[in-house]
Amino acid sequence: MKTRGLLLSTALAGLIGLAAFATPAAAFEENIKQGGSMVVTYKDDVATLDPAIGYDWQNWSMIKSLFTRLMDYEPGTSKLTKDLADDYTVSPDGLVYTFKLHHGVKFTNGRELTADDVKYSLDRATNPKTQSPGASFFKSIKGYDDIAGGKADTLAGVSVVDPYTVKIELAHADATILQVLALNFASVVPKEEVEKAGADFGKHPVGSGAFKLSEWTLGQRIVFERNKDYFKAGVPKLDQVTFEVGQEPVVALLRMQRGEVDLPGDGIPPAKYMEVTKDPAYQGRILRTADLKTSYITMNTRMKPFDDVRVRKAVNMAINKDRIVRVINGRATPANQVLPPDMPGYDKDYKGYSYDPAKAKDLLKEAGLADGFETTIFTNNTDPNPRITQAIQQDLAAVGIKATIKALDQANVIAAGGEPDQAPMIWSGGMAWGADFPDPSDFYGPILSCASATKGGWNWSWYCNKDLDQQGLDADAMADPAKAEERYAKWKGIFDKVMDDAPWVPVFNDARISVHSPKIGGSDAQFLDLVHQPVNYDYIYATDVQ
Amino acid sequence: MAAYLLRRLIQAVLILLGVSIVTFLLLFLVPADPARQIAGRSATPAMVESIREQLGLNLPIYQQYWRYLSALLHGDLGRSYLQRTDVSTLVWARLPASLLLMAGGIVCELVLGLTMGLVAALRRNSRLDQGLMIASFVGVSAPQFVVGILLLYVFAVKLNWFPIGGYGSFSQLVLPSLTLGVLGAGWYSRMMRSAMLDVLRQDYIRTARAKGLARLRVIFRHAVPNAILPIVAMIGIDVGIFMSGIVVVESVYGWPGIGQLTWQAIQRVDIPIIMGVTLISACAIVLGNLLADLIAPMIDPRIKLR
Numbered sequence: 001m002k003t004r005g006l007l008l009s010t011a012l013a014g015l016i017g018l019a020a021f022a023t024p025a026a027a028f029e030e031n032i033k034q035g036g037s038m039v040v041t042y043k044d045d046v047a048t049l050d051p052a053i054g055y056d057w058q059n060w061s062m063i064k065s066l067f068t069r070l071m072d073y074e075p076g077t078s079k080l081t082k083d084l085a086d087d088y089t090v091s092p093d094g095l096v097y098t099f100k101l102h103h104g105v106k107f108t109n110g111r112e113l114t115a116d117d118v119k120y121s122l123d124r125a126t127n128p129k130t131q132s133p134g135a136s137f138f139k140s141i142k143g144y145d146d147i148a149g150g151k152a153d154t155l156a157g158v159s160v161v162d163p164y165t166v167k168i169e170l171a172h173a174d175a176t177i178l179q180v181l182a183l184n185f186a187s188v189v190p191k192e193e194v195e196k197a198g199a200d201f202g203k204h205p206v207g208s209g210a211f212k213l214s215e216w217t218l219g220q221r222i223v224f225e226r227n228k229d230y231f232k233a234g235v236p237k238l239d240q241v242t243f244e245v246g247q248e249p250v251v252a253l254l255r256m257q258r259g260e261v262d263l264p265g266d267g268i269p270p271a272k273y274m275e276v277t278k279d280p281a282y283q284g285r286i287l288r289t290a291d292l293k294t295s296y297i298t299m300n301t302r303m304k305p306f307d308d309v310r311v312r313k314a315v316n317m318a319i320n321k322d323r324i325v326r327v328i329n330g331r332a333t334p335a336n337q338v339l340p341p342d343m344p345g346y347d348k349d350y351k352g353y354s355y356d357p358a359k360a361k362d363l364l365k366e367a368g369l370a371d372g373f374e375t376t377i378f379t380n381n382t383d384p385n386p387r388i389t390q391a392i393q394q395d396l397a398a399v400g401i402k403a404t405i406k407a408l409d410q411a412n413v414i415a416a417g418g419e420p421d422q423a424p425m426i427w428s429g430g431m432a433w434g435a436d437f438p439d440p441s442d443f444y445g446p447i448l449s450c451a452s453a454t455k456g457g458w459n460w461s462w463y464c465n466k467d468l469d470q471q472g473l474d475a476d477a478m479a480d481p482a483k484a485e486e487r488y489a490k491w492k493g494i495f496d497k498v499m500d501d502a503p504w505v506p507v508f509n510d511a512r513i514s515v516h517s518p519k520i521g522g523s524d525a526q527f528l529d530l531v532h533q534p535v536n537y538d539y540i541y542a543t544d545v546q
Numbered sequence: 547m548a549a550y551l552l553r554r555l556i557q558a559v560l561i562l563l564g565v566s567i568v569t570f571l572l573l574f575l576v577p578a579d580p581a582r583q584i585a586g587r588s589a590t591p592a593m594v595e596s597i598r599e600q601l602g603l604n605l606p607i608y609q610q611y612w613r614y615l616s617a618l619l620h621g622d623l624g625r626s627y628l629q630r631t632d633v634s635t636l637v638w639a640r641l642p643a644s645l646l647l648m649a650g651g652i653v654c655e656l657v658l659g660l661t662m663g664l665v666a667a668l669r670r671n672s673r674l675d676q677g678l679m680i681a682s683f684v685g686v687s688a689p690q691f692v693v694g695i696l697l698l699y700v701f702a703v704k705l706n707w708f709p710i711g712g713y714g715s716f717s718q719l720v721l722p723s724l725t726l727g728v729l730g731a732g733w734y735s736r737m738m739r740s741a742m743l744d745v746l747r748q749d750y751i752r753t754a755r756a757k758g759l760a761r762l763r764v765i766f767r768h769a770v771p772n773a774i775l776p777i778v779a780m781i782g783i784d785v786g787i788f789m790s791g792i793v794v795v796e797s798v799y800g801w802p803g804i805g806q807l808t809w810q811a812i813q814r815v816d817i818p819i820i821m822g823v824t825l826i827s828a829c830a831i832v833l834g835n836l837l838a839d840l841i842a843p844m845i846d847p848r849i850k851l852r
Contacts, residue, residue, distance in 0.1 A: 045810055047629045055586060113658045128596035131630075133586025135593055148592050189711070202630050218639035218800035220713060244712075246800045251711045253704055409814045415577035436588070446588045454591065 034226070036542020037240035037518045038262040040535070041247040041255070045219055048202030053133040053189030060184065060264065061532040062243070065224065065236070067187035067207035069167075070099050070118065071178050075532070075539050076525025078438035080178055083114070084188065094173040094479030100166045105231045107190045108212040115160040118514070121188045122168075123154045128196055134185030137436070140174035159460045173479040175487055179437035182531070210236040210538040219246060224537070237522075237541035251517075257281075263516040266536060270384055273329055273513070289528040290333065291512040292340045293434045296445075297377070297392065297505040298417070298426045298460040305373055306424060312502040314363035316353035318399045319505050324391050328384050332508035338443055338495045340509045344484075345440035345491035352499065352506070360399045372400025378416055378423045380430040381407040388507075389427045417460035426460050428509075433458070439528065440491040441476050444468075448498060461503035468494050519543055549760055554839070558832045566618070570611050571852055578815040580627050614821070623822035625725040633822040643713055644803030647795070648788050649721025652781060655730030660777070662731065663738020664770065670743065678735065684734030690791055693848055694725040694798035711800040722799045726791050730784055734777060741773035748772075782838025786831035 042058045051063045071201070072083035082088065085099040105113040126135045126147050138144055143156030157169040170177060178354065180186065193206040205213055211224035212231070224242040226236055243265075247255070251270060252264035268276050268286075276282055299306040301314060306312055321334035336352025339345055377391040377396075387406045394401045403425065410431055416422040435442040445453050449472065450464035475490040498504075514527055514534070522540040529536035581598040582589070592728030598604045602613055617624060622635035658680075666678040701721060702710045712718045745751065746769055754764045800806075804823055811819035 042812075044628075045807075047626075048631075050630070053630060128593055129600070131584050131600065132596050133584065133589065136586070136588045136590050139590065145592075146591065148596070150596065199625070199630055218636065219643075219807065244800075245794075246802055246806050247711065248798070248800060251698075251800060254710050409815075411576070411578035411814075413584075415579065418579075418582075456579055456594065458587050484665075 009101065027279035028203040031542045032237055033233065033545050034237050034541075035239050035545035036520075037238055037242065037246060038542065039242045039260065040263045040265050041252040041261050043248055044245070045245045046222055046339040049205040049213065050202030051184045051205075051207070051223075051364075052121075052130050052134065053202055054184060058243075058245070058252065061535055061537060062224075063184045063205075063223075064209070064532045065211045065537045066205055066209045066213065067184070067189065068105065068113075068231075069182055069184075069188065069210050070180035071186075071458070073182060073531040073538055076523055076529055078530045080182060083113045083182070084118075088349055090479070094477075095170045096227050097168045097170075097177065098161070099166045099168070101166065102231055103164060105208050106229045107193070107206055107208045108227055108229070109190060109193060109206050110504075111192075113188055113190075113208050113215060114163040115166045115186050116163070118166045119158050119160050120191045120521065121155075122158050122186065124189065125185045126196065132185060134183060137180045137183060137185060140170050140172060140177060140180075142169045142171045144171070146441040148406065148467075165365075166169050166341070173481045175476050176437065176441055177479075178440050179439055183437060211241065214240075219303065220244070232254045235522060236538040238537070241537055246321075256515070256517050259517065262520045263513065263535065263540075267284070267512065267514050267534075270328070270331070273331065276455070276515065277513075285515055285518065287514045287516075287524045287527050289512050289524070290340070290342055290530065291434075291510040292438070292530065293510045294335050294336075295427075295429045295507050295510060296331070296335075297507060298423075298428065299503060299505070300424050300462050301461070301464075301503055302420055302462045303424045303503075305369060306369065308367045309501060310363045311369065313353060313362040314367070314399065315401070316502050317356045317360040318401070318543075319392060319395050320355050321506065321507055322355075323395075324388055325508055327387055327391050331513065332510045335504055335506040335509045337499055338448070339440055339503065343435070343438065343440055343443070344488040344496065344528075345394075347492045347496055350496060350499070353502070357399050364399065364401075367546055372402060374402045374404070375424045376402045377425040377427060378404055378406045378408065378413050379427040380410045380413050382410070382430055385427060385429040388429055391475045392427060414458075415456075416459070418456040420455070420462055425459065428460070440488065440495070441472065444472050444494065444498075448503070463498075463501065465497070465501060468497055469505060521546075548773055551840075554836055558836065559663060561832055562825065562828055564614065566821075567611070569824045571607075572717065573817045573821060574607055574610075576815060577819075578648055580815070580817060583815065584627055594639065600819045606795060618825075623825070624818035626811075626816050626819050628816045629819075633818050636807060637822060637826060640802055640804045640807050643825065644792055644796070644805060646719065646728060647722055647760070647801060647803055648785070650719050651726030651730070651788055651791070652784065654727025655734055656781075658727060658731035659734025659737050660774065662735035664742060664765075665745065666735065667742030675739075678760070679739070682732040682735040685728045687732075687736075688728065690725060690729065690794045691726050693793055697721050697725055711798075713800070713802050718799075722795050722801050725798070726788060726795050729787065729791065734780075737777055737780070738773060741776060742769060745768045745769045745773045756835075779838050780840040782834040782836075782841065785834030786827075789827040789830060801827075 010518055019161065046058050046062065048054050049054055049059060049066060051067050053243055054060065068084050070083060070085045072081055073079060074081050080421040084102055084105060086102045088097055088099045090097055101115060122138065124130050125132050126138050126144060128148060128150060134419065141155055143152060146152035147155055153439045159166050159167045187207065190206055194201050203216060210230050212225055212227045214225040215223040224241040226239045249264055249266040249269040250272060256264055257259040277286055299312050301307055325332050325334055335349060337350050350417045356432040362373065377389055377392065381387045387436055391403050393403050393405055414431060415428060417426050426499055433443065433447050447458045448463055449469050450466060452459035453464045454464045471490065471494050475487050478487040512528055516527060519542060520540055526536045526539045581594050581601065581603055585594045585597050602610055625631065626633055626636060629636065662678045662682060666675045669675050698710065698721060702708045708721050709718050740809045751764060751768055754768050791801055793809050795801065796805035797809050807819060808823045
């Protein structure tokens with residue numbers, strides 16, 4: 001999905017590298033004066049600012065800035081912190097979480113935020129009538145099945161102890177629940193405003209975040225104004241952020257050169273990449289980070305001849321990943337496994353399948369396909385994906401596999417991948433999986449588990465290994481934060497075994513590259529925030545008021 | 547006249563009904579599943595099923611169409627799957643920008659096309675005539691996105707005469723209108739040229755010249771008004787051509803009209819928006835043609851409505 005694919009694709013980035021920068025950046029920020037404004041552009045319209053519904057590249061971090069959640073991440077890192085929650089406790093069995101809310105947090109309509117609002121918001125996000133794309137993230141909370149099945153109107157597991165205390169009971173231990181409570185879908189909304197706006201709450205959002213919505217001209221412009229009552233002192237830095245939509249990335253870049261735009265939200269378009277990065281005028285304002293995303297080729301394990309693991313391994317050896325990275329001007333790093341390098345659980349000692357066409361041919365011969373075979377590879381039809389697929393096609397031809405390219409609109413590729421017998425191979429570029437939160441489990445459950453190998457699912461390899469599924473469940477039951485390392489090690493083992501079965505060819509990990517005008521400043525980590533994607537608007541400042 | 551109008555209106559309703567059926571069927575055949583799209587990639591099957599039921603997507607297609615049609619008769623175009631807002635709200639918010647652009651396009655194509663045709667006719671078979679007709683040929687054949695990007699690059703980026711895209715001021719209207727008008731200007735210049743050549747051969751022109759009127763006066767008083775008449779009636783038909791043109795032009799210039807709305811909806815398979823915009827465009831085309839047919843006899847009495 002283009003939307004979230006890009007989105008939290010990056011979610012995890014430089015856990016190690018960027019975390020190291022976080023401290024000095026934070027210290028520096030305290031001296032930064034508030035004031036000023038900036039103009040951000042996006043190509044696509046902002047569909048909605050309803051936190052239960054918004055799941056796009058454009059609106060993800062906009063929603064983060066309008067609303068607050070129990071948990072959040074340290075700005076520019078993927079380190080979980082308490083946000084609305086002043087404190088929380090976990091029961092020894094890991095099933096009951098009790099959150100103490102910060103006192104005096106106000107919605108921008110003036111009313112104080114209390115525990116009732118937290119419960120209301122979680123009930124709303126999980127109620128099927130809300131049609132939230134994030135509802136299923138809350139499935140470990142007790143009572144989820146009842147509310148999802150329409151048997152209840154409220155989540156039995158979420159209860160209000162007193163106006164400043166919320167208790168969340170889980171049906172089973174879940175090591176990722178705190179991350180889930182930091183997702184946009186867990187944002188706290190005021191009931192009276194939701195009821196007043198009805199289904200149009202997404203166009204009239206009211207929250208308690210760093211900014212509030214002050215103007216929305218449909219299809220043209222959205223203006224955020226600083227929320228003066230925001231409960232964190234000194235945040236946000238800017239008084240005003242204007243979002244202009246419907247602007248092609250190339251046009252946005254040109255307008256930035258003229259000083260009309262401060263931040264092209266869609267980044268540098270591929271066609272302009274070389275020109276911009278080589279231009280001395282941009283020196284020091286081009287930011288690059290390893291994206292927490294893997295782009296891969298899926299092979300449908302239920303279709304011949306990919307039901308034979310030798311064939312899948314042969315394809316893994318046939319692909320020249322270095323050449324593919326050159327095709328896209330080095331905007332990525334070659335990958336050898338499912339997880340991206342900065343994700344916990346990444347196995348840096350893993351060697352993977354190296355490029356070896358001769359060995360690939362041997363393996364095909366062993367599988368009884370000495371003369372090769374014919375197949376079809378699906379791809380999204382937006383540049384650079386068809387070009388990448390051509391490179392893949394040539395690599396496959398070199399070992400005797402004749403692949404026909406089917407370049408389709410993204411929605412049609414996704415639909416074909418969700419059918420058991422439609423797409424033998426898919427190049428995932430442009431739709432690749434990006435994690436919703438920085439945890440390895442999110443790279444397994446929705447794309448490699450047996451449960452996801454269903455019609456309309458995202459497991460395009462139709463890969464199903466019941467033993468690994470069970471190991472994943474066991475790992476996620478290790479909710480004790482002290483056991484986090486042990487849990488990550490377990491996930492590392494799971495992903496190594498996935499690669500033994502080779503349902504994918506992991507091709508590369510994308511880099512995210514951004515540029516901004518000299519009028520605004522902030523640390524690299526905030527411009528390329530891992531969680532507040534694409535940009536953490538709360539901490540960007542105007543240079544002209546310093 | 548009244549009988550003619552009534553018959554045409556009934557025809558119009560039938561055409562629109564046909565368009566709605568065909569569009570509905572085509573969108574039904576798109577493999578993307580709206581319920582899954584809404585439910586998100588991590589959704590459980592139960593959630594997808596629940597959304598399918600809420601939207602009535604589990605019903606047989608004729609029932610779905612019937613539901614759509616009955617809502618439509620109440621003026622309800624449905625709700626966008628992704629924006630979760632009434633399609634009519636989205637369309638109304640963007641319609642003024644598109645109408646403004648179309649008006650600009652009409653002005654550009656008339657001014658450009660008629661001038662080119664007039665000059666070409668008066669300088670018949672000269673180098674200038676040939677040059678203008680080649681230009682009109684290029685205008686008719688050039689893809690609008692190429693024209694758009696070219697104009698943007700030359701006049702906004704390089705020469706800095708106009709803003710780079712955007713909406714709100716007159717200077718921002720010029721380039722998109724020009725891009726939209728180039729195609730029509732190409733057609734009109736050819737029509738104007740042949741109409742003028744026709745008229746200039748008429749007896750009354752000879753009479754006018756014979757009685758000693760100045761050349762310019764003959765042209766602008768006697769020839770041009772008669773040559774223009776059949777062309778004016780064509781403007782109604784242009785609405786249809788513009789409807790497809792704005793999708794391209796609005797995307798190139800970041801113009802916040804329904805063309806851009808349509809393009810974004812197509813990319814994300816937001817079926818209610820695609821359906822709504824298609825119907826509204828069909829309405830505009832049908833009405834534009836009807837208007838053209840009604841205006842024609844008013845300006846040229848030789849045409850009769852039957």
